[in-house]
Amino acid sequence: MGLLNFEWIGGQRRAAGTLPLLKVENLSVRLGQRLVLDDVSLDIYVGEQVRITGPNGAGKSTLLNAIMGVVPTTTGRIIFKGEDIGALATHERARLGIRYMRQRDNVLPSLSVRENLALALGKDGYERFQEKFSDWAKDILPQTPAGMLSGGQKQKLAWGMTVLQEPIILLCDEASAGSSEQLLCSTNQSACFVEHN
Numbered sequence: 001m002g003l004l005n006f007e008w009i010g011g012q013r014r015a016a017g018t019l020p021l022l023k024v025e026n027l028s029v030r031l032g033q034r035l036v037l038d039d040v041s042l043d044i045y046v047g048e049q050v051r052i053t054g055p056n057g058a059g060k061s062t063l064l065n066a067i068m069g070v071v072p073t074t075t076g077r078i079i080f081k082g083e084d085i086g087a088l089a090t091h092e093r094a095r096l097g098i099r100y101m102r103q104r105d106n107v108l109p110s111l112s113v114r115e116n117l118a119l120a121l122g123k124d125g126y127e128r129f130q131e132k133f134s135d136w137a138k139d140i141l142p143q144t145p146a147g148m149l150s151g152g153q154k155q156k157l158a159w160g161m162t163v164l165q166e167p168i169i170l171l172c173d174e175a176s177a178g179s180s181e182q183l184l185c186s187t188n189q190s191a192c193f194v195e196h197n
Contacts, residue, residue, distance in 0.1 A: 003054045003055060003058035003059065004037075004040060004052055004053070004054045004058055004059060004060065004063065005052070005053045005054055006050055006052055007050065007051045007052075007053065007149070008048055008049070008050055008051075009049040009050070009051055010049060012045070012146075013046070013047040013048050014045050014145055015045075018045060018046070019081075019082055020043040020044055020045050020079070021044055021045055021046050021048075021080070021081060021168070022042075022043070022044040022045075022067070022078075022079070022080055022089075022169055023042075023043050023077075023078070023080075024040060024041055024042040024067065024077075024078055024079075025041055025076055025077040025078075025079065026039050026040075026041055026062070026075065026076040026077070027039070027040045027063070027066060027073055027075070027076030027077070027078065027084055028040070028064050028073065028075040028076055029059070029063075029066050029071060029072075030074045031062070031071065035057045035074075036062045037059040037062055037063060037066065038045060039076070040063060040076070041076075044169070047072055060143065061103070061173050063173045064100060064173055066078070067093075067098070067100075067171060067184040068090055068093060068094075068098060068100040068171060069085075069088060069089060069090040069092075069093050070090055070100075072192040073086065080093070080096060080098065080169070081096070081157075081168075083096075088135070096168070097167050097168030098167065098168065098169050098171065099162050099165060099167035099169070099170050099171065100161065100172075100173070101158055101162045101170065101171070101172045101173065102158075102173050103173040104153065106155075106158035106161075107146040107149075107154050107157050107158055108146060109145065109146050109147025110145065110146075110147060111145070111146055112135075112142065112143050112144060112145055112146065113118060113126065113140055113141065113142050113144050113145075113146055113149070114126045114142035115156060116145065116146050116157060116159060116161060117157075117160065119131050120161035120162075120164070120165060121161065121164050121165065125161075125164070126142045128164050129157075129160040129161075129164065130154040132163075132164060133156065133159075133160050133162070135152075136153075136156045136160070139153060139158055140153050140156060163184060166179065166180070180195070
């Protein structure tokens with residue numbers, strides 16, 4: 001289909017003889033009768049940050065959902081650290097170190113900020129968030145219901161919940177929504193895969 005474009009932020013980092021951290025190989029996804037992704041291939045190596053662009057409906061979010069196991073693939077393979085993960089459930093992929101920060105609905109609105117962070121990180125979640133993101137924590141108070149946060153604050157909370165789990169690879173859907181994209185991609189993740197219109 002050729003509608004997706006991949007841009008390496010800061011260039012490619014591919015040492016001779018190394019294997020890709022994530023390999024998407026001839027991936028196709030059909031949702032109902034519609035072919036959303038057709039024969040997509042991509043290699044991401046440790047230390048690389050990739051931005052995916054394309055028009056609305058090109059399959060940007062579908063690609064991330066397929067990598068995470070949220071939607072089934074029609075053909076192709078997804079290989080993570082040399083292992084074909086196509087048969088693994090979403091939670092099993094998360095256990096391997098793949099994290100996915102969705103564009104919306106990424107916090108539990110009925111729970112407080114502290115409770116959201118505790119679910120993701122354990123009892124000291126808010127303290128870890130406060131230490132790592134002290135500027136954000138000034139406006140994102142522990143007892144505030146997450147549903148009462150602004151859109152940008154929800155994104156920052158979700159970002160903290162995701163990054164502090166120290167993923168091996170981070171998939172971000174519209175990472176810049178409510179936050180600075182430069183900040184989002186400047187963490188020391190093994191790889192960062194950012195979807196952005």
